[in-house]
Amino acid sequence: MRRSRAARQSGPGDQKKPPEPFSVRVPQALAMTGFSRSRLYELIKSGEIEIAKDGNCTFILVDSLKAAISRRVRRA
Numbered sequence: 001m002r003r004s005r006a007a008r009q010s011g012p013g014d015q016k017k018p019p020e021p022f023s024v025r026v027p028q029a030l031a032m033t034g035f036s037r038s039r040l041y042e043l044i045k046s047g048e049i050e051i052a053k054d055g056n057c058t059f060i061l062v063d064s065l066k067a068a069i070s071r072r073v074r075r076a
Contacts (some may be wrong), residue, residue: 023052023059033065043068 024032029040040060043049050064 021062023061024065026058026060029060029065032062033069 026037026040029035030037033040036042041048044051044060047066049068052061052062057059
């Protein structure tokens with residue numbers, strides 16, 4: 001079986017990083033940000049953090065989480 005050109009050019013130590021998730025569930029979002037569950041839901045309610053719903057599942061958009069944290073960065 002022939003390997004693709006990209007496979008032939010990459011060495012044994014070259015490993016691709018897994019793709020960053022587009023969205024995460026609530027427990028992952030809490031771990032990523034350090035927000036409390038109630039604070040996270042306040043930010044969702046205010047529209048500052050965007051979500052997507054699939055049935056009962058809530059998916060929080062990672063870009064939205066990053067933006068919410070970036071807005072809170074204080075520079076000394």
